[in-house]
Amino acid sequence: MGADGCIDWQHEANNGLETIWCVDGCPLTQIYQEKYSVMSRADFWVASANAVVKLSSPNNELDLKSTFKWGRVDAEQCPDSALRLPGASDCGQVQDVFLNRLGLNWTDAVALIGGHTLGRGSSDFSGHEGIWVDMDAEATIFDKRYYEEVLRKTWVPRNEGTDVQDWTWGGNNDGSPRFMLNTDMCLLFDIETTFPCCSRTDLTRNDGTNQCDRRNSVLSDTQCSRTTNEDAANAMLQFAAQRDDGRFTNDNEPFFTAFSVAWEMATINGWDNLQELALSCVPTESPTPAPSTSPTLNPTPVPTAPPTQSPTAPPTPGPT
Numbered sequence: 517m518g519a520d521g522c523i524d525w526q527h528e529a530n531n532g533l534e535t536i537w538c539v540d541g542c543p544l545t546q547i548y549q550e551k552y553s554v555m556s557r558a559d560f561w562v563a564s565a566n567a568v569v570k571l572s573s574p575n576n577e578l579d580l581k582s583t584f585k586w587g588r589v590d591a592e593q594c595p596d597s598a599l600r601l602p603g604a605s606d607c608g609q610v611q612d613v614f615l616n617r618l619g620l621n622w623t624d625a626v627a628l629i630g631g632h633t634l635g636r637g638s639s640d641f642s643g644h645e646g647i648w649v650d651m652d653a654e655a656t657i658f659d660k661r662y663y664e665e666v667l668r669k670t671w672v673p674r675n676e677g678t679d680v681q682d683w684t685w686g687g688n689n690d691g692s693p694r695f696m697l698n699t700d701m702c703l704l705f706d707i708e709t710t711f712p713c714c715s716r717t718d719l720t721r722n723d724g725t726n727q728c729d730r731r732n733s734v735l736s737d738t739q740c741s742r743t744t745n746e747d748a749a750n751a752m753l754q755f756a757a758q759r760d761d762g763r764f765t766n767d768n769e770p771f772f773t774a775f776s777v778a779w780e781m782a783t784i785n786g787w788d789n790l791q792e793l794a795l796s797c798v799p800t801e802s803p804t805p806a807p808s809t810s811p812t813l814n815p816t817p818v819p820t821a822p823p824t825q826s827p828t829a830p831p832t833p834g835p836t
């Protein structure tokens with residue numbers, strides 16, 4: 517769901533988005549068509565994300581309204597734009613996309629990826645099944661829990677040797693499995709030098725067995741070492757807000773402040789003429805409607821054909 521209001525439907529990285537944005541029956545599309553089609557889709561998608569963050573944060577605390585600017589122009593076609601998305605393989609992906617191309621720093625990247633406190637991965641879409649946090653209900657709350665979970669849980673490799681290798685909890689994965697991507701784990705651990713490893717060799721199950729050890733894999737002697745990327749690790753620790761006694765505070769503020777800064781930079785990237793929201797409705801101060809290249813104001817069509825193989829063309833530049 518790009519900053520140009522366009523979705524590259526042909527790329528597998530976007531699998532599942534047809535359940536959110538579609539011609540018929542997707543609530544978000546319906547809301548847009550019925551009430552907000554005066555805005556460009558691109559502005560609407562950012563505004564919708566802001567609303568989700570606000571409504572799912574404790575006491576509606578994280579209001580991103582001050583970061584919102586409007587005036588993005590929609591494109592109807594964006595072939596190969598999904599090639600610019602980060603893969604989930606390693607921190608090189610994070611560096612390439614968030615630092616080298618979006619111009620953010622590691623603190624910004626770590627703050628943005630904290631978005632994984634919400635929602636889930638699916639074997640039907642990405643192939644990574646589970647939630648990042650402890651309970652399904654917690655996956656509907658936008659708070660710092662994601663950072664806590666990286667530190668709190670015993671993470672061991674899952675799906676080793678496949679292209680959906682990730683990490684899962686060494687404890688009891690009842691219900692939804694809990695998982696982390698390599699791009700989550702690498703922000704705190706060196707998961708390359710010591711792979712395969714276990715993130716906490718100090719925890720046991722109720723039956724006394726080490727949580728790092730499973731039937732086919734014994735990792736209780738292989739503690740994952742801390743990453744040498746101190747900027748990323750420091751941000752993870754700061755946002756998790758762990759006390760000296762190992763428990764976590766309820767203070768979301770460091771995460772929320774960093775997320776707001778990074779979110780604004782990420783969502784205005786590529787546009788140099790976006791407008792602030794008007795603070796009043798007095799006619800002389802009100803802005804003109806956002807330009808839109810979508811004359812029929814219809815959502816981008818959903819393809820009926822299955823995704824084709826990954827395109828090989830080089831990434832196209834973002835909007836300027």
Ligand code: HEM
Nearest residue numbers: 532602603604628629631632634635636637638641642699
């Ligand atoms: C290195 C960067 C990132 C990678 C590799 C990545 C990868 C993924 C993957 C594989 C999924 C599972 C998709 C599925 O199976 O349906 C996912 C879901 C999700 N991601 Fe990310 N992501 C990244 C960054 C971000 C950022 C920056 C945010 C928000 C600011 C974010 C928010 C989410 C959310 C909310 C979901 C859950 C979606 C749902 O419940 O349907 N991700 N991500």
